[in-house]
Amino acid sequence: MNVLEVEHLNVWEERSGRNLVRDSSFRLAQGECLAIVGESGSGKSLTCKSIMRLNRNGIRHSGRIALNGEDLSILSDKAMRRYRGRRLCMIMQNGMSAFDPSRPIGAHLQETLGIHYDWSRAEREAKLAAAMIAVGLREPAAVMSRYPFELSGGMLQRVMIALALVLEPDVIIADEPTTALDAVTAYEVVEQFVRLRERLRSAMIFVSHDLGVVRRIADNVLVMKDGEIVEQGAAREIFSGARHPYTRYLVSSKETLSRHYKWLMGGVDVAQG
Ligand SMILES: Nc1ncnc2c1ncn2[C@@H]1O[C@H](COP(=O)(O)OP(=O)(O)OP(=O)(O)O)[C@@H](O)[C@H]1O
Ligand SMILES: [Mg+2]
Numbered sequence: 001m002n003v004l005e006v007e008h009l010n011v012w013e014e015r016s017g018r019n020l021v022r023d024s025s026f027r028l029a030q031g032e033c034l035a036i037v038g039e040s041g042s043g044k045s046l047t048c049k050s051i052m053r054l055n056r057n058g059i060r061h062s063g064r065i066a067l068n069g070e071d072l073s074i075l076s077d078k079a080m081r082r083y084r085g086r087r088l089c090m091i092m093q094n095g096m097s098a099f100d101p102s103r104p105i106g107a108h109l110q111e112t113l114g115i116h117y118d119w120s121r122a123e124r125e126a127k128l129a130a131a132m133i134a135v136g137l138r139e140p141a142a143v144m145s146r147y148p149f150e151l152s153g154g155m156l157q158r159v160m161i162a163l164a165l166v167l168e169p170d171v172i173i174a175d176e177p178t179t180a181l182d183a184v185t186a187y188e189v190v191e192q193f194v195r196l197r198e199r200l201r202s203a204m205i206f207v208s209h210d211l212g213v214v215r216r217i218a219d220n221v222l223v224m225k226d227g228e229i230v231e232q233g234a235a236r237e238i239f240s241g242a243r244h245p246y247t248r249y250l251v252s253s254k255e256t257l258s259r260h261y262k263w264l265m266g267g268v269d270v271a272q273g
Pocket of ligand 1: 013020038039040041042043044045046047056058059
């Protein structure tokens with residue numbers, strides 16, 4: 001059975017009736033990573049937020065979204081809140097926005113685990129510390145005592161990944177989790193996502209502009225343009241034999257970029273031989 005099934009998802013702005021996502025359908029098997037790519041404004045984040053039922057007021061959606069066969073749209077708000085974090089865990093672009101700036105990181109993490117599990121404070125602390133060490137945060141106690149603004153973007157993303165490790169959700173939704181990071185930190189954080197997947201075998205949706213990252217992490221790719229899925233398939237096939245002109249454009253512009261990068265770094269530009 002699929003862990004997540006999205007069927008005929010439509011998202012629209014209530015006031016104007018403007019369609020923002022049109023008739024989007026896709027599914028995720030256990031352990032699968034699906035990348036969503038596409039230009040800015042194509043509906044990637046609205047797709048993620050609809051799954052989480054976190055769309056803002058004024059944004060509506062319809063369609064069937066099922067987690068392990070259970071239709072999420074018929075859950076009460078209270079039941080849905082219990083699923084968020086524990087079963088569907090979202091990691092956003094800007095780690096800072098996930099946390100209340102006036103409280104130390106440890107307070108957030110303790111509270112989140114307290115909502116979902118009956119563990120004692122000491123148990124929560126031990127699990128968090130082990131997860132932090134696993135994602136390369138070497139001094140868990142020091143990290144937990146810091147305020148969000150005292151940590152770098154890369155550390156905040158590692159904190160979120162550590163939390164996901166402890167929560168063991170069925171589905172992890174990462175919406176451009178590395179876009180705000182410099183290239184080296186982004187690389188390290190992507191590697192942490194790869195390990196997170198290996199450890200948990202959770203299904204994962206990974207939204208990214210960076211096709212190099214997508215190639216590293218995704219099994220399947222879904223390409224969106226103007227609110228619609230224009231292509232979906234195995235990552236290998238999308239990179240080697242995209243059918244839709246827009247996908248070919250995305251892949252070729254990425255290749256031009258990496259050729260340019262190689263050339264800048266002293267390699268030979270393929271076009272120049
Ligand atoms: N709260 C909102 N109210 C009205 N329109 C919205 C709202 N949120 C998003 N939209 C519109 O919906 C479309 C899709 O937005 P979305 O945030 O899903 O794009 P995206 O693919 O995630 O883009 P990006 O790569 O820039 O993050 C855009 O045209 C955007 O202007
Ligand atoms: Mg977005």
